[in-house]
Amino acid sequence: MHMNLNNIYYLGSQCQPCRCLSFVFLVLFLMFFSQAFTTTADDLSSRIVIDGYSDDFTSNEELFIKYPLSESQELDDDSWWGEYNDVKQIKLTWDLNNLYIAIDACSWNNNVIYFLDIYDDYGIQDMLNLNTWMRAFKFYGTNPDFFLATWDTNDNPQFWKVREGSTLHADEITIDDFSTYNTGNLGRAMEAAIPWEVIYYDSLHTMKHYPYIKMLAVITTGADNLGGPDVMPNNLGGMPSDGKSMAVLDNYVNICVDSTGNGEPDIGISPKARVEFFKTPPFEEIALKVEKVNFPDGKVFASSQSEEIKFTLKTNRLSSFNVEIYNVKGKYICNAQYIGEDEWKWDGKGQGGKLVPFGIYILRFVSDSKEVSHNEAIAVIK
Numbered sequence: 001m002h003m004n005l006n007n008i009y010y011l012g013s014q015c016q017p018c019r020c021l022s023f024v025f026l027v028l029f030l031m032f033f034s035q036a037f038t039t040t041a042d043d044l045s046s047r048i049v050i051d052g053y054s055d056d057f058t059s060n061e062e063l064f065i066k067y068p069l070s071e072s073q074e075l076d077d078d079s080w081w082g083e084y085n086d087v088k089q090i091k092l093t094w095d096l097n098n099l100y101i102a103i104d105a106c107s108w109n110n111n112v113i114y115f116l117d118i119y120d121d122y123g124i125q126d127m128l129n130l131n132t133w134m135r136a137f138k139f140y141g142t143n144p145d146f147f148l149a150t151w152d153t154n155d156n157p158q159f160w161k162v163r164e165g166s167t168l169h170a171d172e173i174t175i176d177d178f179s180t181y182n183t184g185n186l187g188r189a190m191e192a193a194i195p196w197e198v199i200y201y202d203s204l205h206t207m208k209h210y211p212y213i214k215m216l217a218v219i220t221t222g223a224d225n226l227g228g229p230d231v232m233p234n235n236l237g238g239m240p241s242d243g244k245s246m247a248v249l250d251n252y253v254n255i256c257v258d259s260t261g262n263g264e265p266d267i268g269i270s271p272k273a274r275v276e277f278f279k280t281p282p283f284e285e286i287a288l289k290v291e292k293v294n295f296p297d298g299k300v301f302a303s304s305q306s307e308e309i310k311f312t313l314k315t316n317r318l319s320s321f322n323v324e325i326y327n328v329k330g331k332y333i334c335n336a337q338y339i340g341e342d343e344w345k346w347d348g349k350g351q352g353g354k355l356v357p358f359g360i361y362i363l364r365f366v367s368d369s370k371e372v373s374h375n376e377a378i379a380v381i382k
């Protein structure tokens with residue numbers, strides 16, 4: 001009996017440390033598990049702190065795969081201005097009240113902008129025409145309705161809402177945001193808690209009707225009228241090599257926040273599992289090419305008979321073009337008139353409204369990004 005008790009005690013005492021260790025491992029495992037697989041929840045305001053450091057987001061809240069490098073969807077140094085002026089990651093999650101975002105980037109005397117697009121029927125198309133933050137960006141596939149922007153060393157980013165129906169006017173709205181970008185320091189972020197009620201702002205603009213949010217982020221020059229050296233997700237044609245010319249932003253992340261259609265954000269899901277792209281990175285840049293210029297009524301027309309010439313353009317990816325008209329001596333005459341859907345017309349008149357002399361004229365198709373210029377000859381006859 002004595003021996004038995006002793007044995008039991010002995011066995012028990014031997015197991016005590018094992019149990020302790022198991023318990024510690026279990027707790028560590030659960031902590032790791034909960035860190036790695038945090039999901040959207042009713043209230044994340046105690047975990048996500050808007051302080052410009054994004055380590056409070058977990059790996060399944062990172063929208064871009066970064067490792068292994070061969071599969072990286074966004075490189076830390078794919079910017080024309082190098083790793084110290086580069087967008088590196090977008091992190092995102094949500095609860096019942098807010099969409100939480102972090103833009104990991106490095107900015108050295110430059111700016112970072114994060115764009116959101118929810119409503120197809122309005123938003124920024126050409127940022128040069130906006131009333132604020134005029135940058136040389138054109139959007140294809142999105143027309144952003146909101147953006148969050150800051151400049152290097154400014155810890156108080158600006159959140160802007162494009163006016164309903166507008167492509168030109170945005171108004172600043174105060175939300176909870178913070179940025180720590182600071183003259184080339186790595187590991188910094190811009191963070192914001194964007195209240196759902198700010199982006200779903202009235203009974204016509206609801207999550208139930210618009211459950212998808214498109215987004216992208218860029219680094220851009222501090223000065224107006226210039227572009228930028230890096231975008232994420234990467235655009236199809238690549239950014240202009242000088243980092244300053246007009247950039248065509250034609251790729252985006254698309255996130256469904258309400259898959260059940262009940263008008264409430266989905267709770268208990270991994271944000272990463274919701275990531276869709278227009279074109280999934282990584283991919284090779286596609287150089288813009290003119291595939292065909294069509295002249296439905298031929299390349300010859302009699303302007304004196306009130307005839308017009310019409311032509312359409314087919315390219316291998318989305319872009320916009322201007323068509324300049326020159327005579328054979330290279331003298332600029334005027335621009336062809338854009339009539340929509342990649343179609344133009346010309347009535348054979350110069351800038352003063354006078355008919356040009358008959359002869360051969362050159363149509364020069366020039367892409368906005370200046371990547372491509374393509375010539376076609378036409379004839380004006382009597």
Ligand SMILES: [Ca+2]
Nearest residue numbers: 049051053056
């Ligand atoms: Ca934070």
Ligand SMILES: [Ca+2]
Nearest residue numbers: 075078086087
């Ligand atoms: Ca980058």
Ligand SMILES: [Ca+2]
Nearest residue numbers: 119122123143
């Ligand atoms: Ca829009």
Ligand SMILES: [Ca+2]
Nearest residue numbers: 078231232234
């Ligand atoms: Ca990029």
